[in-house]
Structure formats: C-alpha cells, structure tokens
Amino acid sequence: MWRSIKKKLNFEVTVSSIENINIGEIQTKELSLMYSYEDLKQEIKSSPIDYLELHKLQMKVGQLGEAYVYEQECKKLAGTKYISEIDESKASDPKNGYDILSFTREGEPLHIEVKATTGKEETFYLSNHEYQTAKKMKQTGMNYVIYFVKEVMSDNPKLTIIYDISHNKEYGFEEMSWKITKI
Template identity: 35%
Template sequence: MEISEKIFETAFLEFSKIGNGISNERVSIFKNHPLLVKHENYKYDIKDDAKNQLLTNTWKDADLGTGRILECVKNAINLNSNNLIDWRKKDDFKKLKANRENEKLLFDFFKTKIEDENAFNQFHEIGFSYQLIAYLFFIKNFQKYMPISQEQFDKIFNSLGIDFKTSHNCSWRNYLEYNEIIKQFKKQLSQRFQNVSLLDAHSFLWIYGFQLGSIDEKPKSKKESKLKEREETEILIDKAKPELEIYKPEKVVDLESLPDLENEIDYIENHRRLMEIGDLAEKIVLEDEIEFLKNDFPDLAEKVRLVSNNPKLGFDILSFETDGSQKQIEVKAVSENKNSKSFIISRNEFSKSKIYSNYYVYCVSGINSETPKILRIKNPDFENNEEFIIEPLTYKITFE
C-alpha cells in the first residue's frame, strides 16, 4: 500500500501541533525528538528487557518439553513495564501447556526454523490474540515487525483516509499490510530525519493519534490505574484532615507487655541468615551468567567475576553482553507478597545504578527451590519509573 505525500503531510502537521511549537528542523535524529523521548522511546526498553528474558541463545533441543522455553517467553511477556499488550490479553499465554509440541513451536519461531507465516497461523489456531501474536513478532525482530493495538490504529488510519482495518481481521496478510503501512511512513520520515527506524514510525503514528482524543500518552497498566486511583483517594483524605494541635507525647512502655528474654529477636542470627541467602543468590546468578556465555562465548565466560567483596563498586558481579560490553550486576534476593516483589538497596547501589552504562538488578526468587527464578531489570530508573515504589527505611541524622 502506497502512502501519498499528502497523507503524510496531514499526519506530520498534526504531529508538529502536538509538539506545541517544537522545531522539527532542529532535530536531526528522529529518535531524539522530544515527543518520542517523552512519550514513546520506552518501547525500546521493553524490547531490550524482553530479549534479556528470552535468552534464546541458551535454548537447546534438550529443553524441549521441560517448560523452560515456555517460562522464558512468559517472562518476556509479563514484564512489569510491558504495556504493549493489554493486561487481559497476557492471560492468553497461560492457556499454553508446557509440552514438547508447544515448546517446539516457540523454539522454531524464535530460532527462525519455521516460516513466519506458518508460525503466525499456528499461534492463531492456538487461540492467541492478534495483539499477543504481534508482540511475539516484535520481540523477535523489531526491525521488521511492530506491536499492534487494533482499535486505536484503525482510528488513526481512518482519520488519515487510509482504507485499512485491523480489528477482527487477525491474519498473516492483514499483519503484513499493517507493517507495510508503517514502513511507508518510515520512508517519508527518512526524507526529513536521520536514522529513522520502523519503531520510530510506529511511535510517530501513535503520537499523531493523540489529537483524536482517545489515546493516552502511554497505555496505562493495571498497576498504574490502581496507583492513580490510590493517589486521588489520598488527596481527598488529606483535604478532609483537620489541623492537629501541637502536643507532647506522654506514652510510656507497658512493662507487662515486654517479651521474655528467651523470646527476644536474635538480630545477629537474623543478619547471619540474610547474609547466607544473599551469598546463595549471588552464587546462582554467577553460575547462570557463566553457563549462558560458556558455550558460544567461552572467552567472555572466563572473565565473569564475583566482586561483592568490594562494596564501593555498588554491584556484585561483573559480567558481559554477547557483544563483549560489560554488565554490572547487583544481585537481590527478593521477598514476594502476593503480586509484588521487594528488596533493599543501599545508597551507594542506588547511586551507581545511575552512573554505570549497563547496570542490571537481578532479582532472585525461589532460592531454596530446585528451580530458582531470576528477573533481570536493566538500567532501572527507580526515581522516575512509576513501576517502582520507593520507601525510606532508615534515616541518617546529622547535627552539631
């Protein structure tokens, strides 16, 4: 499908209006455009995080039927930051059984041992939603395939006079045409900007859709919606609070309620146990990093080091990406409470997470089980990412 220059100019004019006076001429690389930086470039992080969860380079034929491949793909789908799939659509993947046949399909798809059209049709037959299928193709090859939100993109295409619909049209042919339309916009954008990717063109159309009045700046996850609701409730409560009078506390300790000595908490023992758990978590990650690299990148595997004995570094393990670049890994044994996870981070670790170029936090759960799990968070922006809730647990008091 050929996108005319007139259609592109219409979209670009509205895109510029949304920029509220931002001069497009001053931006040479489209990815650096302030609108993309503010609203859309998080999708690159989702893609990278998904790749780190997939670990397709480590998949072996012996894994088929064990559930490992299914678990890797599930982790790549259920990223906390992933709003490219409606949270209700993510449940589609839970229907898939961890048998050899299903894992062989995923193995062949991500290892490119099966034609993409064949894989698409098999995913559709299993019962995957269009949105989930598109996401799998996106994390496999983001230079060729894009995520999809049928209802919103149908509104975008319709407003531009493009006679094409994706809703209720889940098919390989429809998906190819959808990506072809985005490629046409990439071609037009490339005449104005440098280094335009297919994902940039996808973001351009999504931002254009803001003016339609029905697209959020960034799709809200279930967690984000709950946080917003809680914040609004807290504001109402604060408004209703009367001013408290200044008073002097007069409470004293009830001597009868003091515990017996034998029931008191042994803080030294607790600390020792926490240290053991932390050491075990580091051992699990160290072995996993070496195992991941040693088959295809033995030289890099030999360089992986445990450096937790030097707390000034702010991380526990020095490892490497497959391209040879360093990974600074801070290991955390996480505690889980229903659907949330938590860990303690020191001031130094918090600071170093902002400094190192390739800083990871590896969250290890199920440490004492036969199959511990590792959640990898790359370059976490704890202060500015709403997925993280920061709570002060200790305070430093200085006085003269």
C-alpha cells in the same frame, strides 16, 4: 529408674500393649499434640529476635543468590571468550555498588547487583550507594542491572532481571533510613 519412682510413689505399674489404630481414622480433636499451632505461634511471637543470627542468615541468602546468578551468567556466556572474564569478586567490596561484573554475549560489560529472597515477595532493599551507582552508570552509558532471585532455596529459583532501576516505572521507591550526624 522406674523401680525407684514406683517405690517412692507406692503404687504398681502395669505395662500393656497399645492397640494398633489407623491414625487417619482418628478425629483431629482426639489427637494429643505436644504443641498446637497456636501454642507454637505464640512461642515464636514472644521469643526475642536474635538480630545477629538474622543478619547472618540474610548474608547467607545473599551469597546463595550471588552464586546462583554467577552460575546463570556462566551458562549464558558458555562458548564465548567472556566466560573467563566474569568477576564475582566484586561482591566482596561494597564500595563497588554492585556484586558481579559480567558481559552480554556481544561483550558489553554488565554490572550486576544481586538481590535474593527465600520467598515469593516482590520487595527488595537497595542501598543509597547502590542506587547512586546505578544512576551514575546510566549517565555514563554503562549497563547496571539488578538480578532479583526469588525462592532462592527452591529447586527452581525465579530470576527477574531489572534494567535501569532509576527510571523503571514498574517499581516504586520508599525511603527507609536516615543518616544522623551530630553537628
């Protein structure tokens, strides 16, 4: 290939060895990068968002959070008869309004809604159905808790257990969507 290019351009190519240089001693401005931070940032900003791929990723993060919580519940209930009663299949049916049916060590049912994020943010989304399920369960004396897993991809995810979300003063609610029906 080089020969054909050399013939077409009508010039000679000489190959010389590259001097061995300690890159740590070179000033940043002297380095030639294929892309700079600003170039990459602009490329990302100008790229269209693939919402289907984003949704798939969010679903995987959610499943990862559910698997993490399931393992934590198994550890919590190790040595009790309730360990075999944990039901993670609830997550496959969104009509339930929660993801995992577990138990306290004393055997009280614990309805767990899992929220997961890869970051450290203190924000998650709760559907109206999940919120209404939490309220109904509270009114009937049932335990509905949210297990919020932050940094779910890290070696040490952070788990926050939120009791009684419908009356919890540590969290604020912001309405995010509307259902529109033609009348």
